Amino acid sequence: MNNGDNKRQTIAVLFGGRSVEHEISIITALQMIEAMDTVKYRPLPVYVAPTGKWYCGDELLKKEVYKNMPASLSGLKEVVLLPTPGLNSLTVIGLRSKGGFGIFGSKVAEETIPVDVFFPCFHGSYGEDGCVQGLFELADVTYTGSDVVSSALSMSKYHCKKFLESHDIPVLPSIVVSKAELDQGMGSNLAKMRERILAQPGLGNFPLFVKPATLGSSIGVSKADDAAGLDAALLKAFKYDVEAIVEPCLDDKMEINVSVMDDVEAVASVVEIPVSSSGNELTYEDKYMRPGSKKNGPASSGMAGLARVINPTDLDPKLKEQARSYAKRAFELIGCAGVARIDFMVDLKKGQLYFNEINPLPGSLSYYLWVNSEPAVLYTDMITLMIERAQLRKKRKASVSVDIGFKALFK
């Protein structure tokens, strides 16, 4: 077997983005590219800077490049994905004239970089919530993972809970409050908002949890132990999002996570219990900043580096099975694709499981769960499956006929 001359498909790996989870996305993308089957695929790193500009270049594969941001951007090609169907490529913009020496430089024709499949590795705003997926749809390109609606529904915590509740998946009571409500009263409405929250069934007692309505990675999340704490928690959440969701905080609880992948049928991984350093809720630091939390691992390995108990032997097997089955159902009901991670809360007093949230583009793509599943799934195989499933979906979609005519205009 010799693979020297086969043609590899180009996979544009998109990461970074206008999101508070920008850095985590870089880690996810670099790990993913490391594990990608480069015999079959040619990874093309596409970095979306915090400004929202897109850049391309093999330099982006080296971690050191990110130390000197934004200075290192000058050595990269700026690209865009035009919303025009049929191009199947990125367009290089801001081209300087060829040769570059004053009047001798001749203007170059538009340069494009052909792409076979777009592989978003974003977390959070604009990348995991249906926005970039919308651009993929407009451009009619093949892309991995969830589509516009399933991404948007997944990332709106409140809508997602209400939707799944209507399909008999247990969720904790919650309420959504918006920043606009506060702005109207020049801040004096905070007390009113607090009262409205506390009047909600199931939210009458402290402690309460306050989270930005659409963010992941525990950013902007806090626990309120009293009225003053609730005010502070709301203001903190509004720093990151225009809406906040408030939920009760169970006193004897445990988080468990499961990953689901789409295949011919959705499949669920083993469950994990993420472990926090403080014994309380997981913080951003717990998830991404704890050095060496992975045994002998590198200091920053994203979600893969979190301290966790995978497939805990002392956890009730019934609960594990229930979590896996709810996770698969949630994934299918929402219409997710690719890989997602579904987080549950267990009320240890009642032995009751509640759906908490779904991440349609989880940190490290949850590969650490799959490699510990039975049978073990290699990260390389996950990536290949995600690409192949995306191509299958695109083919299926292309077979749907679209009739666009002008007859109605001229009746």
Added chain:
Amino acid sequence: MIVAANTPVLNTQKIGSQGHPILLMHGWGQSLYSLQALGELLGKTHQVHLIDLPGFGKSPAPDEDWDTKQYAERIYQYVKENNLKQVDLLGHSFGGRVSIRLTSAHPEIVRSMILINSGGLKRTLTGKRKLRAKYSGLLSKTIKQIDKMTGSKIFENWFVPRFASLDYKNAGSLRNILVKAVTEDVTEDAQKIKNPTFILWGEKDQETPLESGERFHALISGSQFVVLPGKDHFPFLGDGAHLCARYILNFLKTLPGE
């Protein structure tokens, strides 16, 4: 076959208990830790033995300056000590040299051999590199002679920092072993090998270039060869372990007894 009088203790780590045994041997200056991530993935379905080669990691150095044949004999003893009938051998770089020596000397205990960016072939140097090698070779001989005659230490103090490889500088007491290893050529042994062989190669390797991989592929009859684009001398580092495991498992699946 010469067996050293001393048989230094081997530090090893076992992962997984089911499946066929596979021995993982690391490169020069490394230890079993470099192959641990790959070992953990292979250990899901195979009985993995990660080995610290003598003089590396937690295995003590041999009393004398071994060549790679003696390293191979020590691994042969390990196979016997552990009552393993037949093993798969996986060798990276220097560990690849040892694998080739061992497979050639004792083909009966080897079910298959897997080489990752293996050492063992002399580089065919061209252009500037060739010139530099000739120049530094002549220079080193001359300086060594001056040192011998005058008792000076020009070689150590002037030549080594300027011309010696990083491996040579860091080799410490293993320097003579390193010199033996890099000046050896395993072409003859490689040609003898009839065992199923899989050659995996990180394309952008500066130390054991792709050309070596191609030559091994030509030398070992029936060998399979996969080039990993974008990977360097250590294709299994980080999450690259998953990619290497994918191709290694694909190969192992085709072997009798799987």
